[in-house]
Amino acid sequence: MSIPALAAGWFLPFVLPICFYVAFTDLRDMLIKNHAVITLALVFVVVGLFVLPPWSTEWTTGWVGPFTITLPPYVWQLLHIVVVLILGIFFNAAGLMGAGDAKFLAAASAFIWPGDYMTATMILVSTTLAAFVTHRLARNTALRTIAPDWESWNRPKQFPMGFSLGGGLAIYLMLGTVYGS
Structure with missing residues (x-):
């Protein structure tokens, strides 16, 4: 993975509770x-x-x-938020995703390193499939009474989608702490 293991390790304890909160509130209220x-x-x-730190890392x-354009990696990662937010606004306007999903994806995109786009996509596809099956099974069984x-x-x-988006980001950062560069 391209994400530095040190960076993933520092981000994970702060991001993990947010991911759980997003998954929970989206399940409970259908709102991120x-x-x-x-x-x-x-x-x-x-x-x-x-x-x-932008002042001490090699610019790319x-x-x-x-x-x-040559910028520090920190700034490139921040630019992800802008690009993904603009795409999310278009997808939301087209009715393809909720506004909260688009905003969460934009904020989460800063944590995804360019070399990990395919890995992050596979994680998101896997977590979406698992979350969808889990949600539908729970909804149609006695687990719903919980x-x-x-x-x-x-x-x-x-x-x-917050159920799978939060899980996907958490899994990406967990894998990054183990397999990161």
Whole structure:
């Protein structure tokens, strides 16, 4: 994995509770709360400043359209938020995803290293499939009585993506602590 193991290790204890909270609130309310998304982004901004200090890391070259730009990795990772948020707004406007899902993806994108895009995609696909099957089984069995008032049980055509998005980010960072560069 391209993510530095040290960075993943520092991010994980701050991100893990946010991921659990996002999964829980999306299951319960079918809503990813803005304060959770803002907190996730702030974790990268604050912790990332110490883990990937822009003044002491080697700058990397990348392309923004036809322009070649050299920036510190910390700034490149922050740019992910802007790009994914713009894409998420379009997907939300097209009815393909919820606004909370788009905002969470944007905040979470700062934690995903460019060399790990395929790995992160596979983790997200796997967690989405597992979460969907788990949610549908729980909704249609006696397990539903554990939390009978959850909104996600009552929306048969919708799925709480925060359940898989939070899990996917947590798994990515956990794997990054073990297999990171």
